Amino acid sequence: MSETVRRHYELYPYPQYPLLASVRRCDTYASNLSAIWSRFNGELPAPAARRILIAGCGSFAPYPFGIANPATQITALDLSTRSLRRARLHCLLHGVRGVEFCAGDLCDPATLSGEYGLIDAYGVLHHLVDPATGLRALAARLAPGGIMRVMVYSSYTRREEESIRRALRLLKIQDVAGVRSLIARSAPESRLRRFSDASHEVAQRSGLADALLHPQVRTYRIEPFMDLVQQSALEPLLFAHRQALPDIHQEVLRIKRMEQGRRSPGNFVLYLGRQTKGRAADHDEARLLLNPCLSGVVGPFSFGTVHCPPRLGLDNPPLDGSARRFLSRFRRPVRAGDLSASERKLAGEFCEALFLLRLRPDAPLP
Numbered sequence: 001m002s003e004t005v006r007r008h009y010e011l012y013p014y015p016q017y018p019l020l021a022s023v024r025r026c027d028t029y030a031s032n033l034s035a036i037w038s039r040f041n042g043e044l045p046a047p048a049a050r051r052i053l054i055a056g057c058g059s060f061a062p063y064p065f066g067i068a069n070p071a072t073q074i075t076a077l078d079l080s081t082r083s084l085r086r087a088r089l090h091c092l093l094h095g096v097r098g099v100e101f102c103a104g105d106l107c108d109p110a111t112l113s114g115e116y117g118l119i120d121a122y123g124v125l126h127h128l129v130d131p132a133t134g135l136r137a138l139a140a141r142l143a144p145g146g147i148m149r150v151m152v153y154s155s156y157t158r159r160e161e162e163s164i165r166r167a168l169r170l171l172k173i174q175d176v177a178g179v180r181s182l183i184a185r186s187a188p189e190s191r192l193r194r195f196s197d198a199s200h201e202v203a204q205r206s207g208l209a210d211a212l213l214h215p216q217v218r219t220y221r222i223e224p225f226m227d228l229v230q231q232s233a234l235e236p237l238l239f240a241h242r243q244a245l246p247d248i249h250q251e252v253l254r255i256k257r258m259e260q261g262r263r264s265p266g267n268f269v270l271y272l273g274r275q276t277k278g279r280a281a282d283h284d285e286a287r288l289l290l291n292p293c294l295s296g297v298v299g300p301f302s303f304g305t306v307h308c309p310p311r312l313g314l315d316n317p318p319l320d321g322s323a324r325r326f327l328s329r330f331r332r333p334v335r336a337g338d339l340s341a342s343e344r345k346l347a348g349e350f351c352e353a354l355f356l357l358r359l360r361p362d363a364p365l366p
Contacts, residue, residue, distance in 0.1 A: 002129050002215070002216055004215040004216065005079060005127055005215060005216050006080060008209070008213070009058075009080035009083050010080050010081070010082050012205065012209035012213075013058070013082050014058050014059060014083070014206045014207070014210045015059060015206065015207065016059070016204045016205065016206035016207060017059070017060050017090075019086075019090055022094060025068065025296055026293055026296065027308055028064045028067050028068035028293050029068070029291050029293040029308060029354055029355065030311030030312060030354055031065050031069070031293075032069060032291060032293050033045060033052055033068075033072050033117055034291075034292065035291045035293070035354050036118055036147050036271075036354075037049070037118070037145070038280070038289075038359060039354060039357075040147055040237055040238075040271070040276040040278070040279065041145050041277045041278070042277055042278060042281075042358070042363060043277070043280075043364070044359065044363065044364065044365075045117045045145070048143065049115070049116075049117030049143045049145060050072050050073065050117060051072070051074075051075070051115070051116045051117055051118075051143075052065060052075070052118045053074075053077060053112065053118070053120070053138075054075070054076045054120045055077050055106045055119060055120065055121045055124055056077065056106065056122075057076040057084070057087060058078060059083040059084075059086040059090070061120070062076040062087045062088075062091055062101070063094060063096055066091055066096035066097070066099050067096060067293075068293050071098075073098065073100070074099045075099075075100045075102055075112070075116075076099050076100065076102065077102045077104060077106060077111065079103070079104070081103050084101045084102075084103055087101065106124070106134055106137055107128070107134050107137050108137075109137065112141055115142065115143035116142060116146060117143050117146050117147070118149075119138050119142055119146070119147075121135075121148060121150045122150070122151045122269075123151050123153075125150060125228070126153045126218050126219065127214065127216050127217060128216070129216065131152075131218070131228055132228055132232075135150070135229075135231065135232045136231065136232055138232075139233060139272075142234070143274070144274060144275045145273070145274065145277060146273065147237070147271055148271070148272045148274075149240070149269070150229075150270055151268065151270075152220050152267065152268050153217070153218070153219040154220060154221075154264040154265075154266065154268055155264070156221075156263055156264035157219075157267050158219045158267075160194075160195045161195070162217075162219060163191065164192055164195060164212055165212055165213075165217070167192075168213070174213065175213070176209055176213070179213065180208070183196045221259055222268070225268055229270065229272065232272065234272035234273060234274055235273050235274070235276065236248045236270060236271075237270075237271040237272060237276065238270070238271045238312070239268070239269065239270050239313060240271060240313045241265050241267065241268055241269040242313055243265060243313060244265065244312075244313035244314075255268075280358045280360040280363070281360075282336065283336065283360075283361060284335070284337030285337065286358050286361060287333040287334065287358075287361070287365060288330050288333065288334045288335075288336055288347055288351070288356050288357070289330055289332075289356065289357045290328075290330040290331050290355075290356060291354060291355050291356065297324060298319075298324045298327040298328040298331075299324065299328050300325055302321050302324035304321060305318050305320045305321070306318070306319040306324065307319070308355075311354070312352075312353070312354060316353045317349055317350070317353060319355075323346075323350075326343070327350065327355060330347075330356055
């Protein structure tokens with residue numbers, strides 16, 4: 001990353017969540033290494049792959065990743081020492097241990113060592129001077145069978161921000177106070193006022209700076225994004241933005257059709273893999289296991305409904321009392337063939353939501 005980007009985040013650590021802001025462990029289910037690994041490999045990660053890298057972690061992400069993976073080694077990497085200090089404090093206040101905080105550039109091969117079973121690069125590549133170099137550097141740190149999640153800005157999702165950013169550069173407005181003064185003086189029907197009123201982020205200093213004052217931003221249409229992915233030599237596994245189709249090729253075609261109308265499904269979220277083994281088939285001898293992040297909300301005496309936000313692009317089934325009691329049966333591995341037809345169908349829906357892990361018959365059990 002450039003020095004200008006580092007200075008930006010030293011001034012405006014992002015995101016600016018209150019230090020006492022907390023998350024439920026059940027809401028971190030899609031950040032659990034075992035769950036993600038099983039989704040794309042049909043087995044649990046080997047001990048050597050039980051490492052997570054959060055590339056460009058910012059001031060908050062280490063906390064939910066730590067909640068989701070309390071016994072896993074996590075490296076939180078960021079250019080900004082100020083962001084890292086806030087992230088460390090957030091973890092400390094919420095009792096999250098075992099996170100190593102590392103200041104450095106993800107493109108520098110000397111910054112990191114070893115391989116990781118999961119790398120998260122959410123909202124990072126589009127801030128690099130050379131995204132392809134950054135993605136290849138991260139890919140080189142991915143263990144065989146490892147998974148990487150990336151998110152980049154979509155050109156049509158970011159149209160408003162980008163037009164305002166260009167105007168601010170022309171006006172030579174370079175700080176939050178200047179932007180807020182301009183918003184206050186703008187007409188109610190202006191593009192700037194409409195954006196400000198519609199965006200929850202601009203109410204916060206760091207959110208406004210990230211949206212409108214960031215010194216290094218690029219956006220993608222789907223073809224250039226997939227070209228970037230191809231340069232990494234990693235395999236596209238699953239899109240996880242809103243309403244994404246499960247088939248990669250079909251989702252790319254859907255987005256291309258949307259882009260013809262200058263639309264987008266949102267920013268692009270994609271899981272990539274290195275030599276992954278593929279999902280476990282719905283075989284009688286397959287084993288089903290509860291996502292450990294849900295262990296606190298299931299039980300034989302569960303009542304009421306729990307809603308977990310969608311993380312894989314599609315809405316999750318609500319976890320009412322009956323569903324939570326059903327899921328509690330999978331605290332230990334259950335053979336799929338031992339379920340009734342209706343139970344197996346329900347278990348399949350929970351596997352799609354990542355609430356249950358499906359493991360191959362020959363996969364080692366915990």
